[in-house]
Amino acid sequence: MLLVTLACLLCSVQQSSGQFPRACASAESLRQKECCPLWPGDGSPCGQRSGRGSCQDVVLSRAPLGPQFPFTGVDDREDWPSVFYNRTCRCVDGFMGFHCGDCKFGLRGANCTAQRLLVRRSIFELTGAEKDRFLAYLVLAKRSTSRDYVIATGTYAQMGNGSSPMFRDISVYDLFVWMHYYVSRDTLLGGADVWRDIDFAHEAPGFLPWHRFFLLLWEQEIQKLTGDENFTIPYWDWRDAEVCDICTDEYMGGRHPTNSNLLSPASFFASWQVGCSEEYNSRRTLCDASAEGPLLRNPGNHDRARTPRLPSSADVESCLSLTQYEADPMDKSANFSFRNTLEGFANPLTAIADSSQSSLHNALHIFMNGSMSQVQGSANDPIFILHHAFVDSIFEQWLRRHGPLQEVYPAANAPIGHNRESYMVPFIPVYRNGEFFIPSRDLGYDYAYLIEPGNGFFLVLRGSSNILHIFQHVTTLLSHHRRSRAKWIEHGLGVRRTWVLILALPLVCCVTLGKSLAFSVYVTSSVKWGLRLGVLCGTGIVSNPICLYLPQRLELYLAQSKHLNTIIINILFKKTQRA
Numbered sequence: 001m002l003l004v005t006l007a008c009l010l011c012s013v014q015q016s017s018g019q020f021p022r023a024c025a026s027a028e029s030l031r032q033k034e035c036c037p038l039w040p041g042d043g044s045p046c047g048q049r050s051g052r053g054s055c056q057d058v059v060l061s062r063a064p065l066g067p068q069f070p071f072t073g074v075d076d077r078e079d080w081p082s083v084f085y086n087r088t089c090r091c092v093d094g095f096m097g098f099h100c101g102d103c104k105f106g107l108r109g110a111n112c113t114a115q116r117l118l119v120r121r122s123i124f125e126l127t128g129a130e131k132d133r134f135l136a137y138l139v140l141a142k143r144s145t146s147r148d149y150v151i152a153t154g155t156y157a158q159m160g161n162g163s164s165p166m167f168r169d170i171s172v173y174d175l176f177v178w179m180h181y182y183v184s185r186d187t188l189l190g191g192a193d194v195w196r197d198i199d200f201a202h203e204a205p206g207f208l209p210w211h212r213f214f215l216l217l218w219e220q221e222i223q224k225l226t227g228d229e230n231f232t233i234p235y236w237d238w239r240d241a242e243v244c245d246i247c248t249d250e251y252m253g254g255r256h257p258t259n260s261n262l263l264s265p266a267s268f269f270a271s272w273q274v275g276c277s278e279e280y281n282s283r284r285t286l287c288d289a290s291a292e293g294p295l296l297r298n299p300g301n302h303d304r305a306r307t308p309r310l311p312s313s314a315d316v317e318s319c320l321s322l323t324q325y326e327a328d329p330m331d332k333s334a335n336f337s338f339r340n341t342l343e344g345f346a347n348p349l350t351a352i353a354d355s356s357q358s359s360l361h362n363a364l365h366i367f368m369n370g371s372m373s374q375v376q377g378s379a380n381d382p383i384f385i386l387h388h389a390f391v392d393s394i395f396e397q398w399l400r401r402h403g404p405l406q407e408v409y410p411a412a413n414a415p416i417g418h419n420r421e422s423y424m425v426p427f428i429p430v431y432r433n434g435e436f437f438i439p440s441r442d443l444g445y446d447y448a449y450l451i452e453p454g455n456g457f458f459l460v461l462r463g464s465s466n467i468l469h470i471f472q473h474v475t476t477l478l479s480h481h482r483r484s485r486a487k488w489i490e491h492g493l494g495v496r497r498t499w500v501l502i503l504a505l506p507l508v509c510c511v512t513l514g515k516s517l518a519f520s521v522y523v524t525s526s527v528k529w530g531l532r533l534g535v536l537c538g539t540g541i542v543s544n545p546i547c548l549y550l551p552q553r554l555e556l557y558l559a560q561s562k563h564l565n566t567i568i569i570n571i572l573f574k575k576t577q578r579a
């Protein structure tokens with residue numbers, strides 16, 4: 001089967017990378033509230049002289065927040081990053097990063113103009129050498145001090161409002177542990193008071209985009225550290241698993257022979273120390289990522305009343321069929337929310353929130369019964385990466401099946417930090433949740449198990465706003481194909497329709513097969529500017545030897561968002577099987 005995906009993303013969203021760039025961790029930077037480091041390529045802030053970007057005021061969203069966090073002005077993460085900085089680099093074209101020195105995800109080259117698509121594969125599909133390389137990269141990241149980033153070891157107030165900076169070096173691996181801690185930590189209210197019902201990356205709509213960006217950044221830091229520009233993180237497909245089949249010394253570490261809470265001494269990670277896994281609330285301070293002891297894991301020793309089994313394929317399928325991304329009140333009590341169900345606070349088969357159970361994503365964390373099981377320290381266990389890559393792939397399947405526009409992601413009334421235009425904590429420069437609510441291919445990556453076998457190709461068109469221009473590309477592409485009787489199918493478009501319009505269009509697709517083509521256009525109720533087209537070129541191809549490379553099925557999705565001035569077209573078609 002040949003699967004071709006064509007996606008045109010026009011006028012792409014602003015992007016840029018990371019936490020407390022070293023260059024901005026000075027009293028001077030904090031006093032000026034400016035984080036616009038010099039790009040070493042030309043010595044100008046944000047690479048301005050080379051046209052990479054410029055130093056700009058951070059413009060905060062004023063959309064109302066949900067009621068979950070009843071305070072203001074008590075947590076450095078409110079209105080991120082404004083407590084620390086009100087000016088950061090804004091990069092243009094294909095550039096991103098704290099000084100615009102990196103390429104956006106999916107681009108490469110000296111000028112960040114070449115497109116690339118990286119494929120994340122199952123850890124079990126890596127060759128022995130590839131798998132060992134991945135493990136070696138993890139170990140290298142754990143040992144190497146981050147060149148670009150430092151972590152904050154005190155709150156802004158503890159830093160004397162910036163006058164006495166408290167930052168320290170951190171390894172590339174532990175930087176990510178710390179960021180995950182920092183985003184999910186409780187609010188210190190002074191004295192012994194803490195507010196626990198706050199999390200800038202979980203229990204709310206930002207869960208999926210935040211972790212998507214987090215993994216991309218992680219992948220990018222490993223690429224930079226190792227010079228292996230094609231490195232991708234592997235995933236662990238845990239559907240229907242009965243045991244932790246990656247928990248062997250060959251992979252992520254087996255069990256210690258005498259202490260079942262520890263890793264086998266022969267595993268790659270047996271000597272790792274964890275950080276940010278302890279209770280920092282009582283110390284009224286921030287985690288400084290110092291070593292706290294060995295990695296803990298005891299897969300299957302968890303509370304079986306809470307998580308009776310690992311998620312099944314049926315659980316995942318049921319979750320994917322949910323049509324709403326998010327539902328009120330957009331936290332862990334939300335019913336019929338795809339996000340809440342995938343995160344694991346709702347029963348995967350009914351989508352009704354159930355605080356007594358941990359399902360899907362949460363089930364894996366609980367199952368590991370160790371470092372993975374506490375939200376704040378969970379990234380200490382490298383299984384976190386493999387697990388979250390798979391969760392991200394389910395998010396990706398949902399995006400492909402339902403084709404939502406940006407407007408589907410809640411703009412207002414989400415818990416603090418989770419509105420569409422909120423900047424994600426703790427990244428600097430700034431990225432909005434909504435920017436990562438887009439198909440993975442627009443961010444330059446895909447999952448091996450989601451790509452159908454064959455010679456697929458992928459095309460992104462940027463910089464044109466003319467829809468006719470896109471159709472020219474589409475028709476040129478399809479002009480090789482012959483006409484066929486087409487049948488409308490609703491495959492993969494599980495979105496409620498307010499109206500359906502059937503059009504017969506003389507699209508070049510299938511034209512030469514001499515049969516008619518049916519075309520369906522509809523606007524979804526949830527999407528103001530939405531428009532989707534679906535085409536199926538069906539029968540009569542297999543018997544025709546000339547049509548061996550012709551589409552058996554073709555789907556064309558077109559989505560236009562006036563708000564973001566973005567047009568996306570996805571075309572998928574499959575080669576007919578040789579009869």
Ligand SMILES: *[C@@H]1O[C@H](CO)[C@@H](O)[C@H](O)[C@H]1NC(C)=O
Pocket residue numbers: 031032033057086087
């Ligand atoms: C940014 O912060 C600095 C230092 O507090 C202040 O002087 C400046 O007015 C602020 N700029 C904006 C746009 O808020």
Ligand SMILES: *[C@@H]1O[C@H](CO)[C@@H](O)[C@H](O)[C@H]1NC(C)=O
Pocket residue numbers: 109110111
């Ligand atoms: C990058 O852009 C510069 C300036 O436009 C140009 O001189 C150079 O050849 C470009 N490099 C590549 C690899 O495209």
Ligand SMILES: *[C@@H]1O[C@H](CO)[C@@H](O)[C@H](O)[C@H]1NC(C)=O
Pocket residue numbers: 157160161
């Ligand atoms: C920091 O700022 C707060 C609020 O503006 C103020 O109350 C406090 O005294 C300041 N602390 C220091 C050490 O400057």
Ligand SMILES: *[C@@H]1O[C@H](CO)[C@@H](O)[C@H](O)[C@H]1NC(C)=O
Pocket residue numbers: 227228229230
């Ligand atoms: C990465 O992949 C590209 C395209 O396949 C190839 O040209 C390049 O040499 C690879 N880079 C490395 C470092 O292997």
Ligand SMILES: *[C@@H]1O[C@H](CO)[C@@H](O)[C@H](O)[C@H]1NC(C)=O
Pocket residue numbers: 301302303304369370371373374
């Ligand atoms: C491991 O599971 C037991 C219940 O079986 C539970 O009491 C304990 O808190 C869990 N440990 C961790 C670290 O999650």
Ligand SMILES: *[C@@H]1O[C@H](CO)[C@@H](O)[C@H](O)[C@H]1NC(C)=O
Pocket residue numbers: 328329333334335352353
């Ligand atoms: C979710 O559904 C359950 C069962 O119908 C109901 O008791 C609960 O109030 C609902 N929660 C929300 C937030 O609507």
